[in-house]
Amino acid sequence: MKLGVFTVLFSDMDLDEMLDHVASKGIEAVELGTGGYPGNAHCKIDELIGQKDKQQAFLEKISSRGLIISALSCHANPLHPQKDIAEEADLLFNKTVQLAHELGVSVVNTFSGCPGDHENAKYPNWPVSPWPNDYQEILKWQWEEKIIPYWQEKAAYAEQYNVKIGLELHGGFSVHTPANLLRLREQCGPAIGANLDPSHMWWQGIDPVESIKILGRENAIHHFHAKDTIIDQPNVNRYGITDMTPYSEMKERAWYFRTVGFGHESKVWADMISALRLYDYDYVVSIEHEDGLMSIDEGFTKAIDTLKPVMVEESIKEMWWV
Template sequence: MGRPVTLFTGQWADLPLEELCRKAREFGYDGLELACWGDHFEVDKAISDDTYCSRKRELLEKYDLQLFAISNHLVGQAVCDNIDERHQAILPEYVWGDGNPAGVRERAIEEMKNTARAARKLNVKTVNGFTGSSIWHLIYDFPPTPASMIDAGYQLFADLWNPIMDVFGECGVKFGLEVHPGEIGFDIYSAERTLQAIDRREEFGFNFDPSHLIWQGIDPVEFIRYFPDRIYHVHMKDASVTLNGRSGILASHIRFGDPRRGWDFRSVGRGGVRFEEIIRALNAVKYNGPLSVEWEDSGMNRDQGAKEAADFCHNVDFQPSDVDFDAAFGD
């Protein structure tokens, strides 16, 4: 058997979880990766209600769906970010509060600690998410940025996330940063520096998503090879670079789905990611976890895309060989 193929529910949070469970089973998925928003998985309820997690499990079991991970990208973003009005739209009201940045950050930190505790109650070993970044706005080095400002950004990340990772360690749960523009780790070298900042502690690894690398010009396969022991979860998502001489990879402040953009997300198998090479690389590092579809194609019907993506992932996956091809030539 190949790896289980799951559907990340973040882009489906407008639907009640039970409706999505029914759809996911019809589409051909083996399980779900629950987002910590909508009614899919609510951290505060998981902490306060001792029956909440068991009821979520029962709902998935009703539709013969497995559960390997939950994801709290939105709250994680507020831990290290420079908080502004954008964050109000993505945070629970009890985390946003009065919007005072110091209070928002403090509540976001506590919510991420509670996410680890909730994962333990749910019997899930992986939480995926974002970290935010206080230095992302410095990505283009003008006015010239003193190295001390970048150093301070990584130190702030370590100061804020090490206490969160302490709770993850106590709970026996790992955190997978989705390496992504806007995060403290967004490519190979910044991801390496992120690990160095927290002394490469075992609780912290990566939710590998090739779509965020390919448009930056980074080979996703090289990311797997660089971090063979830190691939804690895998998102299957595609992207296409569509540079036409007018647009660039910075996207011109044009929203996703607009054909003028220099790149955009695509349904799995319809972009530029070489998924067969990714499977071979995952086999080489002995990754046996799920392949979780994160569906974000603004130009395609999502039901059609999600079903097609499930079929694609089942078909592209394969087990490594257990024999050398030339073994039969010997004695």
């Protein structure tokens, strides 16, 4: 396994400065944003796509520092009911898959998206209750008319380029739990998998180790994010887990993101790493920093300090004791 970083947190650095910085910290892989919510600070897709010479120079910058690209990420909402937003996200996804193929990157990360509740809707509608029955009708329409048809087409597109799709299981989007992911994968095929982020499991009340087992049994983990979450139970009692308090109002929130090790101790992270290996995930653990209590570099450094000792870098080839 390799320790990586989602480089969006260093968007104020240019590519060379960022690569030097993360390599100096012992990072082995970079996950690069190509647009959408993560931005494209370190991977200008329109400058690289179809440009072999520029791609070679780009890859040389990365490999010369002992790094690989774990994924290209274009998190957006391709199912947004406003067509201009959806079309922009869809075009970005297609370009990102093509560029991933040209660069030899195996995974493209994104969100599943979330549609509206009818053809003329203006905003996404994320049903979180089975009753009143209107919500069940909305959910059925979304999956049958929007989610499954779109991702069937995109899974086939990605397979043409030998690229896997890592959908981040994130609240607010239609695919946000292991069950959602496996439902879509059953309809669309193995190109669909998870970019599994435990921080989003915790606040939904899902044990990340168990989510790894559920998805791992189906070989459905394509990429893994490392980000922590703290649950503030008194605020949960007040607001519930679907808390709409702004992220910036941390004292009032039911839960908020922390850097690795500041929501859950290292043993919990060791259990997750072990579960990943038990279910044959031997790829990258990519640090994502969204901690409102410490600087980017301090949070990044502390995440490395927590993860380095529990990473399984070399798996045993044979059980010599049996």
